[in-house]
Amino acid sequence: MQEQNIKVKGEITARFYNQSSLSFFQKQYNKLIKWLSKKNRGLMKYYALGELTRTDRKTNVICNIGFEAVCKRLAGTMTYTGEITKMALGTGTGSAVVGDTTLETETYRNDTASGTGSSNVAYITAYFTETECNGTYKEFGNFIDGAAGADTGQLWSHVSGLNWVKDAVTILVVDCRYTFASV
Numbered sequence: 001m002q003e004q005n006i007k008v009k010g011e012i013t014a015r016f017y018n019q020s021s022l023s024f025f026q027k028q029y030n031k032l033i034k035w036l037s038k039k040n041r042g043l044m045k046y047y048a049l050g051e052l053t054r055t056d057r058k059t060n061v062i063c064n065i066g067f068e069a070v071c072k073r074l075a076g077t078m079t080y081t082g083e084i085t086k087m088a089l090g091t092g093t094g095s096a097v098v099g100d101t102t103l104e105t106e107t108y109r110n111d112t113a114s115g116t117g118s119s120n121v122a123y124i125t126a127y128f129t130e131t132e133c134n135g136t137y138k139e140f141g142n143f144i145d146g147a148a149g150a151d152t153g154q155l156w157s158h159v160s161g162l163n164w165v166k167d168a169v170t171i172l173v174v175d176c177r178y179t180f181a182s183v
Helices: 024-034 043-045 064-074
Strands: 008-017 051-062 084-090 105-111 115-117 121-128 135-144 154-166 170-183
Touching: 008 154, 043 084, 043 115, 043 121, 043 135, 051 170, 064 135, 064 154, 084 170, 105 121, 115 170, 154 170
Parallel strands: none
Antiparallel strands: 008 051, 008 170, 051 154, 084 105, 084 135, 115 121, 121 170, 135 154
16 A cells, blocks of 8 residues: 655735725725625625735645644534634744644734635635734734634644734735645
């Protein structure tokens, strides 16, 4: 019998857009999209983005507790849905490791805005709009079955060593790409 190894690669792309140049109409349109997206999370892709000011790409750590949630789901244990429902920003400065169960210092979390899967790749996106949060973020993670409260859910992935600065005129769009492969 041939031994088979499974690999998951997590890639995070953060894009920062300056919203200050949007017209009055575009800003009102964004308010409508944000309100409507509470019932249909896929609508955030229609959010009017301003000028792209920065892109940051990182590879992240897939956490053991996230694998455990997926394994339980595969085995028929319905404890977890397996869906990444929350994306979180934090200010912790430690290193991300596979044994992490939470961010070091979570400061803000948001709903996952959209997700899809194709050809062994899961694509998941979150939006942190200009009015939601401000600060310098040093870590990012996403959570299976996360709720509104900090540190809830099963940490799927964690990336640290960031320097993401977000202010009141910037929207942060975080695209997560998880590639599953047999090696």
